[in-house]
Amino acid sequence: MKNQEIAEIFEKIGDILEFKGENPFKINAYRRASQSLRDLSVDLEKIAGERKLRGIPGVGEGIAQKIEEYLKTGRIKKYEEIKKEFPEEIISLLKIPGVGPKTLSLLDQKFKIKNLAGLEKVIENKSLTGLPGMGEKKVKNIKKGIEFFEKKKGRTLLGVALPLLDEIIDLLKPKVEKISSAGSLRRMKEDIGDIDILTTAKNSRKVIDYFISLPFVERILARGETKASIISKKGIQIDLRVVPSDSYGAALQYFTGSKSHNIKLRSIAKEKGMKINEYGLFKGTRKIAGKNEEEIYQALGLPYIPPELREDQGEIEAAREKTLPSLVKFDEIKGDFHIHSEYSDGEDSIRMIAETAGSLGLSYLAICDHSQSVKYAGGLSIKDVLKRNEEIDYLNKKSKRVKILKGMEVDILADGTLDYPDALLRELDLVIAAIHQGFRKNVTGRMRKAMQNPNVDIIAHPTGRLISKREGYRLDLDKIFEIAAETDTALEINACYDRLDLNDNNSRRAKDFGVKLAIGSDSHSLGMLKYLKLGVAVARRGWLEKKDVLNTYPLTKILKRKNV
Numbered sequence: 001m002k003n004q005e006i007a008e009i010f011e012k013i014g015d016i017l018e019f020k021g022e023n024p025f026k027i028n029a030y031r032r033a034s035q036s037l038r039d040l041s042v043d044l045e046k047i048a049g050e051r052k053l054r055g056i057p058g059v060g061e062g063i064a065q066k067i068e069e070y071l072k073t074g075r076i077k078k079y080e081e082i083k084k085e086f087p088e089e090i091i092s093l094l095k096i097p098g099v100g101p102k103t104l105s106l107l108d109q110k111f112k113i114k115n116l117a118g119l120e121k122v123i124e125n126k127s128l129t130g131l132p133g134m135g136e137k138k139v140k141n142i143k144k145g146i147e148f149f150e151k152k153k154g155r156t157l158l159g160v161a162l163p164l165l166d167e168i169i170d171l172l173k174p175k176v177e178k179i180s181s182a183g184s185l186r187r188m189k190e191d192i193g194d195i196d197i198l199t200t201a202k203n204s205r206k207v208i209d210y211f212i213s214l215p216f217v218e219r220i221l222a223r224g225e226t227k228a229s230i231i232s233k234k235g236i237q238i239d240l241r242v243v244p245s246d247s248y249g250a251a252l253q254y255f256t257g258s259k260s261h262n263i264k265l266r267s268i269a270k271e272k273g274m275k276i277n278e279y280g281l282f283k284g285t286r287k288i289a290g291k292n293e294e295e296i297y298q299a300l301g302l303p304y305i306p307p308e309l310r311e312d313q314g315e316i317e318a319a320r321e322k323t324l325p326s327l328v329k330f331d332e333i334k335g336d337f338h339i340h341s342e343y344s345d346g347e348d349s350i351r352m353i354a355e356t357a358g359s360l361g362l363s364y365l366a367i368c369d370h371s372q373s374v375k376y377a378g379g380l381s382i383k384d385v386l387k388r389n390e391e392i393d394y395l396n397k398k399s400k401r402v403k404i405l406k407g408m409e410v411d412i413l414a415d416g417t418l419d420y421p422d423a424l425l426r427e428l429d430l431v432i433a434a435i436h437q438g439f440r441k442n443v444t445g446r447m448r449k450a451m452q453n454p455n456v457d458i459i460a461h462p463t464g465r466l467i468s469k470r471e472g473y474r475l476d477l478d479k480i481f482e483i484a485a486e487t488d489t490a491l492e493i494n495a496c497y498d499r500l501d502l503n504d505n506n507s508r509r510a511k512d513f514g515v516k517l518a519i520g521s522d523s524h525s526l527g528m529l530k531y532l533k534l535g536v537a538v539a540r541r542g543w544l545e546k547k548d549v550l551n552t553y554p555l556t557k558i559l560k561r562k563n564v
């Protein structure tokens with residue numbers, strides 16, 4: 001699918017236009033289209049073939065033409081033109097937190113800065129400090145932003161890599177016997193360095209030749225008889241290995257990592273007088289396991305350890321003591337707690353959302369639109385909430401397939417009170433409280449107050465971080481966990497691909513405090529409902545079991561839990 005490639009280009013056009021100081025509506029049009037294409041679950045080529053591009057949210061005449069142009073020619077002329085004017089290296093500086101288009105213009109005009117090194121230099125020699133809008137604090141912020149940017153550079157979000165992986169697997173499947181992801185992607189880390197793929201095939205050379213000739217390949221880094229590394233059009237590195245079928249399990253184990261998990265495993269093998277490598281588990285020269293992963297762990301005296309746990313965070317010790325958690329599974333998830341409808345800033349009608357959720361196998365969902373003070377996101381007036389609730393009642397009466405809960409994502413205001421009166425909150429089936437404003441103002445205290453309100457069921461995206469963009473609120477998480485446990489408030493695992501908040505480690509800590517976690521896709525369009533899967537990945541990486549995750553409970557339990 002070309003969806004992601006085109007989404008990427010639209011995002012970059014948006015960035016460049018912003019830098020140029022163009023009309024915000026124009027900039028937004030590209031960004032909105034980009035987001036919409038990222039979330040689309042249908043192939044753009046198919047939609048274009050049926051002449052239905054204009055039906056995609058955020059796709060108007062001009063954008064539709066550009067999509068068609070890319071599908072026909074593999075490029076978009078407008079992008080090629082403005083790219084010449086503004087080299088990518090400069091535009092990529094916009095990804096640094098604290099560097100906006102204004103700062104970038106200043107850097108361009110004053111210093112003719114061309115890249116990150118140039119920016120670091122003017123920070124270092126203090127020539128940036130003191131310029132208009134460049135107080136010491138601002139410069140310090142940019143410096144911190146650079147550190148964050150450097151750490152994330154070259155890493156790809158799990159939610160971006162997974163669709164690409166599926167696409168590649170579909171293409172390779174007819175040519176190979178077994179195929180699986182490996183590396184951090186198989187461990188479902190929130191961001192990955194590269195996509196590792198492992199296969200077995202009769203003729204490895206043929207598979208390699210086929211792989212490097214696929215249309216998404218931009219550049220070939222290395223190719224051999226049994227492996228190849230390429231850079232995809234999206235700039236993501238993909239490593240493919242073809243291994244003999246009797247060592248598939250050993251190779252899968254080895255290349256799944258993590259490195260530190262494997263090092264521990266190797267020392268266990270040594271204790272037992274064995275040797276482990278990517279070809280198998282050996283006693284002397286005799287191979288005793290290697291065909292599949294299960295037999296390797298078994299031969300080492302361990303139960304199977306799921307890939308998501310292989311981070312050397314105590315999983316090997318737990319395996320030895322037979323105390324590994326039985327991780328929550330995707331098919332145990334009964335509902336989605338966090339979906340926006342067209343009443344606030346979502347794209348779709350509640351009826352369509354319920355239909356789609358039903359086809360994904362969910363039995364309930366909570367429509368949680370934004371509350372009144374979040375004006376930029378179409379927050380609902382009290383009157384609109386009541387009107388929406390009536391529609392939900394009507395839909396629930398009409399169809400019993402999926403139960404729709406009357407929820408709201410209610411803002412926590414500056415003083416810690418909520419954005420609606422309690423009388424309205426009591427009318428709702430589910431209340432998610434969230435901070436969207438005042439990130440630096442007493443976040444811990446405000447969240448405490450929200451959790452102490454008996455009408456609040458869940459705290460949304462508790463740390464406010466964005467994986468690729470910002471670190472999150474300053475808050476005392478331990479305190480939050482304590483109060484959540486005390487007040488029986490669940491904490492969200494927001495499954496939107498750039499949030500994943502709480503993350504894996506914090507979810508695990510929350511569980512240790514006795515807190516329940518609630519996964520919500522935070523969908524704003526139908527295509528986003530699939531992100532629920534990312535939330536489950538976080539839960540599994542956080543050692544969570546079925547009982548720790550609110551979404552596995554039947555509705556009767558969840559609604560009863562309210563206000564008790």
Ligand code: DGT
Pocket residue numbers: 182183184185189191192193194196254255256257258259262263
């Ligand atoms: P990434 O790509 O940075 O997100 O992280 P990984 O874990 O996917 O790392 P990658 O792609 O460099 O290598 C894939 C796996 O292969 C890694 O998790 C463990 C294994 N591996 C690679 N190099 C070594 C090594 O030198 N020693 C050991 N024991 N394992 C290695």
Ligand code: CA
Pocket residue numbers: 182183184185192193194195196
């Ligand atoms: Ca990797």
Ligand code: CA
Pocket residue numbers: 183194195196239
């Ligand atoms: Ca790799």
